[in-house]
Amino acid sequence: MTKEINFDVRSSRNLTMLVDFYELTMGNGYLRDGLKDKIAYFDMFFRRVPDGGGYCIMAGVEQLIEYLSNLKFTKEDIDYLRSKQIFAEEFLDYLENFEFCCDVWAVPEGNPVFPNEPLVTVRGPVIQAQFIETMILLTINHQTLIATKANRICRAAQGRTVMEFGSRRAQGYDGAIYGARAAVIGGCASTACTIAEEMFDIPASGTMAHSWVQLYPSEYEAFKAWAEVYPENCTFLVDTYNVLKSGIPNAIKVFDEVLKPKGLRPKGIRIDSGDITYLTKKCRKMLDNAGYSDCKIVISNSLDEHIINDVISQGAKVDSFGVGERLITAKSEPVFGGVYKLVAIEDDNEIIPKIKISENEEKITNPGFKKIYRIFDKDNDMAIADLIALNNEVINTDSSLEIFDPVYTWKRKKLTNFYVKDLMVQVFDKGKQVYESPSVLEIKDFASEETEKLWPEVLRFENPHTYYVDLSSNLWSLKQSLLHKYTDQYK
């Protein structure tokens, strides 16, 4: 419906300078040090699924592509940087004539993803590959966080509709806009954020606020006025004064007086406060008794996956949930800790793997230029494991494959009847965009299909089974040898 409309708030904005200042000082340093053409490889990955979940939903690739396609330093940017008096003119020239020429691979949006696997890999001149760190992290961290949270909330709703309602409590305008996008990828049916429909062709919806009810002399008059303007779209907010003594009786009265004579049915009633389980049960009975058993009950009020779980298990009569602040900010865990680490450089066209050591084992990186194979069971298409391999490794699916835990290496599994999928796709080839993003609703469907390929034990809400993310033998051996090399130095 809105596909033809060529409106895009994003394209009018140049975010090139949204960069941590040290990317610029390092870039200037590399240039001064003769490393302008030094090829480096960086991986973006995360270490832990938020909220103790079993997987995340990848999101943000479309916006990352837009950013990388539009990298451009304006005259004002260059003047501003010059005024800092620490950058060489040669570096400012480089920026003024900046031409993005990196290769970029990414896991397409909507895929379930797991800790320690590269979500984005960049290969290119170190100045460029380093420069884009901030925006890669910012873009993928934010949208993956919200898509993952939305997915949890939608699973808790067990098939009931979840609407994203959080704009007013988002962390900034983009928090609302791209948060709505990610929420739909994660499973929400709609958003209250109008601009998000215009930009992404995802359904915007909404009903009325308390102020509508308050503005009229009485609740009855407020409902009646609404029903006369929107007879086919009557969802009344019934908790402005008193849900059971005023809201529902007035709603039923207006349904009877305004809708019935026109042969129309009500859409729903919404409750935004009070004891949800108790009120929805009572409301359901009152509506049913009045002949409105098709009138949906919508609830909203600081909901999250736990409250939704709880009210459903208590038998609340709810058809759909409006979820606001706890979704749009991922309140229970509002940080997605993706990192961007150097994993290799090139010397005379040879790839030299690099590792980042840490006393915290979790923080040790997987070295080298890599890819991810997702391994599926041929019989039922269920995902068995992910295997991180070196980029030049090919998996022979005709013979058996032994995978093993990278820490407890005696935990081994022999796979026979399987097929694999190369999870990352190339999105830039020497700076040229070579991938087109699907629409948001296509991504939403894809996320739903791919999530269904995970075993229920991985999908589990609390204490999920840890999905296998193993290293190929070659990668494991490479990592061990680099680890020993470095740690031998600091015994």
Added chain:
Amino acid sequence: MTKEINFDVRSSRNLTMLVDFYELTMGNGYLRDGLKDKIAYFDMFFRRVPDGGGYCIMAGVEQLIEYLSNLKFTKEDIDYLRSKQIFAEEFLDYLENFEFCCDVWAVPEGNPVFPNEPLVTVRGPVIQAQFIETMILLTINHQTLIATKANRICRAAQGRTVMEFGSRRAQGYDGAIYGARAAVIGGCASTACTIAEEMFDIPASGTMAHSWVQLYPSEYEAFKAWAEVYPENCTFLVDTYNVLKSGIPNAIKVFDEVLKPKGLRPKGIRIDSGDITYLTKKCRKMLDNAGYSDCKIVISNSLDEHIINDVISQGAKVDSFGVGERLITAKSEPVFGGVYKLVAIEDDNEIIPKIKISENEEKITNPGFKKIYRIFDKDNDMAIADLIALNNEVINTDSSLEIFDPVYTWKRKKLTNFYVKDLMVQVFDKGKQVYESPSVLEIKDFASEETEKLWPEVLRFENPHTYYVDLSSNLWSLKQSLLHKYTDQYK
């Protein structure tokens, strides 16, 4: 330095359509119902200080003004809305010819603010006053949240420098950009977010990433290369391999070899992992023994006010803190729960106060068109209390003033030697902007000055004294009468 540069990523963006969809359906409804010129009053306020703190720091007014100054529906917006097939042509005409004509009052940025007092008050035609709800809340909620969190973190640092480092973990691009702005208002000395310096003339700073160190064959060579490019700006990240066995010895070696011959001093060393208290004490000794007692120690690594408090109390030797994800997302409490409520309408030029009832006492609103008086002690300029009064009330500072707790009304206090300040300023007069925002650094200084006028008991980190926010006798009586009127109906 960058003041002359006329760069503004914001002005190129039209956020008019960043609105909850129900503002539009309600607007259409009001118009259809003949309420186009109905005058309404709305208050934006919050109910609770995040993190159990004693006050918040107001922020976001400049961006709110920009939004209100630039309200404009494009042809594409109108086409998109028409395609929804629920809006009357008359309403679409109204939007196409939209001219903002509301009066708006706001508490200027940097002021300490407290629960239940209006931070923004809007008076105007209900369609317009309702329409701007989402952006008022989004703008003020986000920046006040981050300014308040930054203020907590900076207080914990007890005078040490705090740098904002969080862009990569922010919730969207604006989360990074306006988050950096709010962080500086709250007290941060600088930000890593380059575009924020360009936009707001707040200092951007940064040093090096682990990747710089990894890219070179050895840490020593990496430090040396840096020192040769930036001899006057040497802050080395010393934890890539091993802080005490490698990082600090290499730093000292490079200070000796590269800086000393030039007669230059190092700026600092940064530690981003490990046991901060232990490491900083050891590093301090090693640096002091090598003759670099002026070399600052910077730490970063998932810091917040509690960790900063803790490491300082344990005697860690830290000169400055780089604070990332826990500041830029206000991780411990990432939602600022500001609301926007109808408080009055006009009938024949008479103001009719409105109240929102709730079974939850905290959610009952203060009715009417109001202002806030901050009451100061004449002797020492310390803030004694805030008094919310009806807009036409004037406080006579020549006679004594009795204030009382609005719930425990027997708690009374008689003030004599005082003066008052009218806290809100008018920012729009019938749609015309009548207020110019100060610069961000001016707001930062103002915030610091005004915060110092709060008693230490209110500033206290844990379990602060509740600052008095009282209602004038007239307002209190009005509220009681409306409460009784409504509750009598639903006994």
